[in-house]
Amino acid sequence: MADRTSSSITIKAEKPEIMAVIADFAEYPEWAEGITAAEVVTTGDDGRAEQVRITLEAGPIKDTYVLAYDWDDDEAVHWHLVERGTMLTGMTGAYRLAERDGETEVTYELAVDVRVPMIGMVRRKAEKRIIDTALKGLKRRVEG
Template sequence: MAIKESREILIEATPEEILDVIAEFEAMPEWSGPHESAEVLETGEDGRPSKVKMRVKTAGITDEQVVAYTWDDNVVSWSLVSSGQQKSQDGSYTLIPKGDNTLVKFQVTVDPNVPLPGFVLKRAVKGTMDAATQELRSRVLKVKKGK
C-alpha cells in the first residue's frame, strides 16, 4: 500500500540556493541521515543530475535505488527507476519565494515491496521527512554561510 506524506518548511535562502544544494547529490550523505551514498549517473542538458544511484538506509532497511529527476524553474521532481525495497516512489520539492526566504513544499509517495509493521513504517517516514526538510534547511544555511 502506498504512503503519501508532505511537509513544508521556510528556509532563509533563495530558490536557486536551495536547488543547488539538492542538485549536489554526491554531498547528500554528509547532511541527509538516510543517504549512505549517492552517484550521479546521467546529467541533463541543463547541467543538473537527471539520474542518480543511491544507497539509502532508514528504519534499519537498506535500499539501492536509481531515481530519475526533472528540474523546472522552482520545482524538482523525481520518480523511482529501480529499487530493491520499493515498487514505486514519486516526489517533489516546490519552492515558493517569500521575500528573502523560500517556502519549500516537499511531498513524496512511496509504495514498499513488502508490508511493514506500523511502527517501522512510521519511523522510516519520519526519518525521510526530517532529512528532506530540517536537514535540507541546515545544509542550505551552512552552504550559504560558507559563500
C-alpha cells in the first residue's frame, strides 16, 4: 500500500457527536459526495459496523467494495479493503479525532490503490480531493 495522504478540519462539536455521524453509514449518501449506497454487512458487539459494502459513483469511477472497520471508542476509526471492486484493489484509511479548545480536530488519512496504473502524484492529488470533500461534508453534516 502506498503512502497515505491526510488532511484535517476543525468541527464545532464533541467527539461522540462527530463519531456518531461517521458511524451512521446509512446516511452517507446524504453527505458523503460520490457515495450512493452504504450497507452494513456485519456489526460488532458495540453496535458499530464491522464491515460495510459501499457503492461509489465519482465521475468516471463507479465501483462497489467492502471495507472492514476497527473502532477505537470515539478517538479513531481505521478501515481497510476486504472485498475488492472492479477498479479498487486496495484501501486503508482512518478518521482520528482530537479535542481542541471546545472543538474537535478531525484528521482523515487515506491510501488507495486502483487497477489502472496511476502516477503517484496524480493518485495523491485524487486522494487529497476525496479527503477534503469528505471532511467538508462531515463538517456540514455535524454542524448543520
